[in-house]
Amino acid sequence: MDNRPLGPIVSKSTKGWFEQWGVSPRVHWPWPMGVEMRRESLVSDEIAADKMVVAAALTLLMISAVSVIVLLSTDEAGNPASGDWEWVDPITEVEDDNHSHTDLLAHRLATPNMQLIDYHNLNCDGEMFPPTDLDNTAGRPCDPEMKNMAPTPGDNSEVIIEGNFHEGCVIHGDGTGGCFAYVAAYNQFHILDISEPNDIRMLSTYYAEIARIIDVKVTDDNNWVLINHELTNSELDPIPNDDDANSGTNRLDVIYVGDKTSPIKVAEWNNPPAGFHNQDIHVYCDWDGITNPDEECSLFLFGADPYPEIVAGGLGYKGTQIFYVPLGFESWLPTQNDEQQNSSREILRWGGYTPDPDTTCGGTVFNHDNVISKHPITGQVLLYVAYWDAGLRIVDVSDPATIADPFGISWPQDDEVGRWLGCPSADDGWYGPDGGGHANMTANQWGGSSGAANGNGWIHYVVPYDHLICSGIWEGSAEPWPEQCGTGPSDATYGVNWRHYTLIAPEYGSNDNHTGFVRTIDTTDPTKPFLVSEWKLPGNGIRANGSAHGNHFIPNMYIYSPHNGDTGLDGHVYWTHYHGGAWVTDHGRIWDEIVWNTPDGTPAPELGWQAIASLAETHTMGYYLPSGPIWMDDPKGDLEYDMADCWASCMIPFNWGLQFDPRGFIVISEMVSGVYVVQMEEDYDPQNDFPPIWNAEAAVEE
Amino acid sequence: MASGRFGTLLFVSILLLSGVAPLASAHGANTIWIIARGTYLQPDEIDAIQNDTVEVHNSAELNRTVRVDFDGDGLYNGTHDVHCNLNSSEFCSFWLDPANWTAGQWEVEIIEENGSTMYATINIQADIHVTGNPLGYQFGINDDEEIEVEGGASSQNWLQLVAITSGLGGALLLVNLMNNRNDSLGREEE
Numbered sequence: 001m002d003n004r005p006l007g008p009i010v011s012k013s014t015k016g017w018f019e020q021w022g023v024s025p026r027v028h029w030p031w032p033m034g035v036e037m038r039r040e041s042l043v044s045d046e047i048a049a050d051k052m053v054v055a056a057a058l059t060l061l062m063i064s065a066v067s068v069i070v071l072l073s074t075d076e077a078g079n080p081a082s083g084d085w086e087w088v089d090p091i092t093e094v095e096d097d098n099h100s101h102t103d104l105l106a107h108r109l110a111t112p113n114m115q116l117i118d119y120h121n122l123n124c125d126g127e128m129f130p131p132t133d134l135d136n137t138a139g140r141p142c143d144p145e146m147k148n149m150a151p152t153p154g155d156n157s158e159v160i161i162e163g164n165f166h167e168g169c170v171i172h173g174d175g176t177g178g179c180f181a182y183v184a185a186y187n188q189f190h191i192l193d194i195s196e197p198n199d200i201r202m203l204s205t206y207y208a209e210i211a212r213i214i215d216v217k218v219t220d221d222n223n224w225v226l227i228n229h230e231l232t233n234s235e236l237d238p239i240p241n242d243d244d245a246n247s248g249t250n251r252l253d254v255i256y257v258g259d260k261t262s263p264i265k266v267a268e269w270n271n272p273p274a275g276f277h278n279q280d281i282h283v284y285c286d287w288d289g290i291t292n293p294d295e296e297c298s299l300f301l302f303g304a305d306p307y308p309e310i311v312a313g314g315l316g317y318k319g320t321q322i323f324y325v326p327l328g329f330e331s332w333l334p335t336q337n338d339e340q341q342n343s344s345r346e347i348l349r350w351g352g353y354t355p356d357p358d359t360t361c362g363g364t365v366f367n368h369d370n371v372i373s374k375h376p377i378t379g380q381v382l383l384y385v386a387y388w389d390a391g392l393r394i395v396d397v398s399d400p401a402t403i404a405d406p407f408g409i410s411w412p413q414d415d416e417v418g419r420w421l422g423c424p425s426a427d428d429g430w431y432g433p434d435g436g437g438h439a440n441m442t443a444n445q446w447g448g449s450s451g452a453a454n455g456n457g458w459i460h461y462v463v464p465y466d467h468l469i470c471s472g473i474w475e476g477s478a479e480p481w482p483e484q485c486g487t488g489p490s491d492a493t494y495g496v497n498w499r500h501y502t503l504i505a506p507e508y509g510s511n512d513n514h515t516g517f518v519r520t521i522d523t524t525d526p527t528k529p530f531l532v533s534e535w536k537l538p539g540n541g542i543r544a545n546g547s548a549h550g551n552h553f554i555p556n557m558y559i560y561s562p563h564n565g566d567t568g569l570d571g572h573v574y575w576t577h578y579h580g581g582a583w584v585t586d587h588g589r590i591w592d593e594i595v596w597n598t599p600d601g602t603p604a605p606e607l608g609w610q611a612i613a614s615l616a617e618t619h620t621m622g623y624y625l626p627s628g629p630i631w632m633d634d635p636k637g638d639l640e641y642d643m644a645d646c647w648a649s650c651m652i653p654f655n656w657g658l659q660f661d662p663r664g665f666i667v668i669s670e671m672v673s674g675v676y677v678v679q680m681e682e683d684y685d686p687q688n689d690f691p692p693i694w695n696a697e698a699a700v701e702e
Numbered sequence: 703m704a705s706g707r708f709g710t711l712l713f714v715s716i717l718l719l720s721g722v723a724p725l726a727s728a729h730g731a732n733t734i735w736i737i738a739r740g741t742y743l744q745p746d747e748i749d750a751i752q753n754d755t756v757e758v759h760n761s762a763e764l765n766r767t768v769r770v771d772f773d774g775d776g777l778y779n780g781t782h783d784v785h786c787n788l789n790s791s792e793f794c795s796f797w798l799d800p801a802n803w804t805a806g807q808w809e810v811e812i813i814e815e816n817g818s819t820m821y822a823t824i825n826i827q828a829d830i831h832v833t834g835n836p837l838g839y840q841f842g843i844n845d846d847e848e849i850e851v852e853g854g855a856s857s858q859n860w861l862q863l864v865a866i867t868s869g870l871g872g873a874l875l876l877v878n879l880m881n882n883r884n885d886s887l888g889r890e891e892e
Binding site: 097105112 | 731737741747749759761793864868869871875876
């Protein structure tokens with residue numbers, strides 16, 4: 001036996017283990033010889049026992065860890081939205097034995113992460129028409145018992161939602177609050193209470209004998225609705241079958257909707273200078289140009305003129321026309337009689353804008369849709385305008401001129417702050433050939449029929465984000481945030497990673513090569529927009545002879561063209577594609593996934609397109625094809641869907657537009673069957689838990 | 703003190719690790735479609751969960767028979783076998799009653815009048831549900847319709863039990879070891 005004094009005794013097997021936790025094992029120092037042997041024996045036994053205990057503990061911990069891993073993996077495997085589901089391409093170009101565009105049930109297609117929350121066929125009270133005394137002047141209240149119980153009026157188009165979603169849609173004591181959807185429907189518009197997305201209720205219907213109510217907008221306070229009566233059947237914006245005798249008129253109406261069950265028309269403007277297809281509305285407060293000292297806030301309208309042929313004011317401009325309404329809403333009191341209204345209503349053309357012809361690459365200049373939004377960085381009130389081959393136009397309308405400029409000589413004609421086209425639209429600078437504000441296309445690659453064949457040009461709809469995005473979050477996202485997002489947009493190091501995007505997309509009546517790109521334009525600096533990503537309907541098209549084509553395409557009747565879209569919270573974007581349904585894409589990580597050609601790969605937004613080696617991918621998240629209430633065996637028959645007038649290209653479904661409810665729901669307007677509330681799993685917010693109740697109700701009925 | 707902190711750290715870590723695992727998952731009734739087109743099925747494989755309903759829609763201009771040999775006896779007359787005849791534009795649906803349809807893979811035959819057959823695969827997963835799921839809502843749930851399926855849940859519950867008890871056991875052993883060493887040292891120092 002080695003009688004050398006014992007040194008510190010430390011189990012090798014435990015030393016390292018203890019050290020990794022920063023804990024020093026106790027040491028044992030020698031005792032006198034007689035005791036030493038006994039103690040050595042005891043200590044040796046103790047060490048052996050410790051080893052066994054440690055080994056047992058480690059074994060148990062290992063078993064626990066493995067069990068947890070197995071549990072997690074089995075849980076993921078049980079989730080149908082985990083990405084392992086079979087992809088089904090819902091796009092079929094050619095009708096044959098496999099596909100009929102009018103077979104509703106054959107379009108019950110959706111990705112597994114989509115769920116129908118509720119549906120309304122938009123019949124108000126069982127009747128298809130109002131009593132004659134209400135026609136053109138007032139709406140009628142709805143009977144909640146008639147939800148999905150009577151024939152479907154159809155002919156739906158734009159949907160807009162408004163409300164205090166962040167407050168849970170509570171209605172306050174003073175009557176403010178609540179969340180509502182407004183749906184334009186050719187001869188009608190409908191108001192729905194969407195406070196509970198799984199139990200939407202139709203409140204009223206407004207009917208007008210004069211048609212083409214296509215667009216609907218509402219003020220932030222949910223009190224005033226602006227509708228158009230569009231008179232147009234232009235080459236660029238035709239009624240699909242051109243067989244509708246009631247093609248509308250040239251008029252704008254204001255409807256007071258303070259009482260959502262009794263909308264009432266309070267003003268109409270006959271023959272405004274254009275037959276608007278689309279318009280937006282904005283209220284300015286503290287504007288210096290007020291014409292009456294009693295006017296606290298001033299109302300402006302931003303109309304899109306669908307007739308490119310119109311040469312207004314003799315100055316040759318066409319497109320965006322802006323109107324000021326003196327005394328605004330104060331002049332539209334529902335208590336006024338017709339005579340008083342006639343004397344009070346007034347609309348003044350206050351400004352105009354059209355792209356400089358030298359900046360359009362020579363293509364068609366056609367203002368289709370206008371969206372006003374406050375830029376989250378600059379604070380400017382910006383008008384984002386879809387201008388067909390003249391692309392995206394961003395016009396600063398923060399401060400309306402104090403003197404009317406009816407021909408748009410300077411306001412806001414001189415206030416274009418940015419634009420984006422695929423082609424260089426200037427000789428130098430940001431839009432010049434060496435600049436970052438284009439995609440280096442030729443004029444032919446970008447615009448006209450040749451551009452359309454590439455999925456380019458023909459910009460029909462634009463929509464900016466309301467906020468900034470960083471790595472799949474926005475400023476309202478719960479913390480902790482990804483490291484690269486720092487403390488937010490003002491972070492000295494990471495602020496650059498918070499980006500503002502604007503989405504643009506074309507519309508084609510037919511296109512035998514493409515359905516069109518939905519493009520993401522970085523508008524963080526609205527004076528230097530640049531392309532960062534593009535997306536098209538995924539998959540291959542199939543020709544009539546059965547051969548595959550690299551893109552889906554549009555044989556006719558707008559069938560799979562992009563139409564109207566909306567932005568979400570975490571970088572999600574929602575877009576209707578007529579017969580192709582509603583699609584959701586993820587743009588949240590675009591900034592992370594751009595490949596820059598700078599020496600060290602660092603982002604160079606100041607160089608835009610010129611610094612990008614590879615655009616980021618826009619990720620497809622899912623789709624949903626509205627196809628009637630899925631709890632009905634034959635909704636087309638039971639709810640009498642009207643396919644006869646072919647306002648929806650004689651197809652079903654045919655989706656006009658949608659809105660994203662920030663509580664995590666998509667409100668879709670399908671042109672024949674009605675309104676659908678759909679939720680994508682990735683948008684689910686536990687704070688806004690509205691699971692579908694229709695399936696429970698259906699089970700009870702059975 | 704150090705060993706106490708260590709023990710506490712370890713104990714909490716194990717508890718947290720165990721807590722990561724869901725105590726249960728849950729699922730509400732969904733309807734999943736198989737569209738039988740002229741020459742193909744869309745989709746031809748679906749992932750379903752017990753309590754879902756499968757709807758087979760015949761969109762072609764011909765008559766078809768849809769059947770599932772539930773009990774695998776080669777006949778189609780069993781209580782839970784599926785057998786329906788469809789004219790054009792008709793559909794039939796069958797509920798994946800958790801009492802009968804267990805987790806597994808099933809084959810749906812769509813047979814035309816001329817005898818040609820197309821096949822769709824249904825992958826059924828167990829519907830696992832414990833009321834009051836501490837993780838809250840899962841997509842597709844209708845709490846009113848949730849059904850407990852003991853068989854499906856049992857394996858997961860067993861795993862959870864193993865994870866928690868083994869984790870706690872390991873942690874307790876280590877804590878105990880540290881305490882013993884502290885006591886031992888204390889006696890020696892006395």
